[in-house]
Amino acid sequence: MIKVVKFGGSSLANAEQFRKVVDIIRSDEDRRFVIPSAPGKRFSGDEKVTDMLYDVFRLYEEGKDFTDRLAAIRERYEEIRSAFDVPVDLEREFETIAENIRSGAGRDYVASRGEYLNGRLLAAILGFEFVDPAEIIVFHEDGQFNMAATDKVLPPRVKQLKNAVIPGFYGADTTGRVVTFSRGGSDVTGSIIAREVNADLYENWTDVSGFLVTDPHIVENPEKISIITYREMRELSYMGASVLHEDAIFPLRSEGIPVNIRNTNEPEDPGTMIVETTCSKPKYTITGIGGKKGFVSVTVEKDMMNSEIGFGRRLLQVFEEAGLSFEHTPSGIDTFCVYVNQEDFEKHEQQVISGIHKAVNPDLVELESDLALIAVVGRGMKANFGTAGRIFAALSHARVNVKMIDQGSSELNIIIGVQNRDFETAIRAIYDIFVLTQL
Numbered sequence: 001m002i003k004v005v006k007f008g009g010s011s012l013a014n015a016e017q018f019r020k021v022v023d024i025i026r027s028d029e030d031r032r033f034v035i036p037s038a039p040g041k042r043f044s045g046d047e048k049v050t051d052m053l054y055d056v057f058r059l060y061e062e063g064k065d066f067t068d069r070l071a072a073i074r075e076r077y078e079e080i081r082s083a084f085d086v087p088v089d090l091e092r093e094f095e096t097i098a099e100n101i102r103s104g105a106g107r108d109y110v111a112s113r114g115e116y117l118n119g120r121l122l123a124a125i126l127g128f129e130f131v132d133p134a135e136i137i138v139f140h141e142d143g144q145f146n147m148a149a150t151d152k153v154l155p156p157r158v159k160q161l162k163n164a165v166i167p168g169f170y171g172a173d174t175t176g177r178v179v180t181f182s183r184g185g186s187d188v189t190g191s192i193i194a195r196e197v198n199a200d201l202y203e204n205w206t207d208v209s210g211f212l213v214t215d216p217h218i219v220e221n222p223e224k225i226s227i228i229t230y231r232e233m234r235e236l237s238y239m240g241a242s243v244l245h246e247d248a249i250f251p252l253r254s255e256g257i258p259v260n261i262r263n264t265n266e267p268e269d270p271g272t273m274i275v276e277t278t279c280s281k282p283k284y285t286i287t288g289i290g291g292k293k294g295f296v297s298v299t300v301e302k303d304m305m306n307s308e309i310g311f312g313r314r315l316l317q318v319f320e321e322a323g324l325s326f327e328h329t330p331s332g333i334d335t336f337c338v339y340v341n342q343e344d345f346e347k348h349e350q351q352v353i354s355g356i357h358k359a360v361n362p363d364l365v366e367l368e369s370d371l372a373l374i375a376v377v378g379r380g381m382k383a384n385f386g387t388a389g390r391i392f393a394a395l396s397h398a399r400v401n402v403k404m405i406d407q408g409s410s411e412l413n414i415i416i417g418v419q420n421r422d423f424e425t426a427i428r429a430i431y432d433i434f435v436l437t438q439l
């Protein structure tokens with residue numbers, strides 16, 4: 001069995017965390033390919049090494065002295081190196097980094113050193129081969145990931161290795177210039193490696209034991225989700241809950257590789273499995289409840305709208321031209337409503353209103369702001385009756401006024417619009433009816 005294991009920044013923030021990680025890797029010899037992030041925060045208020053590195057680059061660009069800042073980063077690695085007493089020459093590594101910065105190595109190169117150095121240390125501690133992703137993760141010159149080129153160079157370099165440490169977050173373009181993924185991108189590296197080595201499992205180790213049914217800031221101690229499908233996760237993540245980088249999903253999903261979200265601080269906890277499909281039933285009919293505040297509804301009314309061909313297209317084109325993506329479009333016979341993010345909308349409000357007048361000549365345009373959307377997601381809904389009934393009974397008991405209802409055609413989710421001020425009450429009411437009373 002081949003497991004690709006990725007450890008996030010908080011899992012590798014200092015020597016104490018490194019110890020846990022080393023134990024986890026050593027406890028299972030299938031954990032052959034290890035993807036480290038850069039050291040994250042050790043305590044709340046601490047700095048992530050990646051942020052410190054971006055700061056070093058900023059100082060360099062402003063023509064200021066960055067040596068103290070770089071020395072503070074070096075201390076973070078010294079603490080880890082000395083705890084394990086491994087022969088990694090940090091003095092030389094940091095000299096090289098400073099030289100490269102001065103000779104114009106670029107922002108992505110500087111940011112990538114966080115992962116690079118953690119990889120050097122971890123490989124030395126474990127006795128695994130170190131593979132520099134600059135050799136095997138290929139980017140196009142425009143900074144986009146080049147899957148086809150990676151497919152060619154990665155497998156022959158990595159597949160035959162017994163085990164390896166491959167730092168996350170970066171690679172290089174064909175000219176050899178280091179390029180990073182977007183923030184949190186070590187997940188993406190992990191998922192690419194998992195795909196290229198045909199892994200049986202991708203473990204993503206972090207500081208939470210997987211997905212919770214809902215936001216713990218709203219419901220105290222919510223239940224954990226033991227299995228979730230990629231589709232359910234997408235529905236929930238777009239509503240705010242995210243444990244895995246979005247771009248990490250495609251390489252895994254396209255190969256049907258399951259992901260296990262695990263907690264480095266509680267290695268016994270089985271965490272959450274993310275799978276392509278499963279016949280295992282969710283414990284509570286619903287899998288999760290996500291949501292976001294801050295939407296505006298733009299309702300357009302026009303007599304005989306239903307017989308006007310092209311009305312919807314022309315209306316939505318106004319939003320497109322303003323660069324606004326819409327969330328939902330509930331409609332009635334003579335009304336069409338568009339839900340958009342409030343902050344984005346406010347920047348283009350008058351452009352959109354006049355655009356609508358020009359495009360569809362409406363009888364009335366009405367705005368309502370400070371709305372929240374709640375997604376109740378679950379593969380179990382399809383096979384059960386009464387799910388919607390229970391949701392709305394719970395909301396009516398909690399005296400929440402429902403502004404909008406949208407059941408996705410996949411029957412995987414029900415989206416509910418409420419006022420921002422009812423957001424938390426609504427989520428608690430839905431959680432209670434499904435999880436606490438287990439109806």
Ligand code: ASP
Pocket residue numbers: 008009037038048050051114168169182183184185186187
């Ligand atoms: N170290 C990078 C960041 O802070 C990448 C990662 O941690 O995944 O964004």
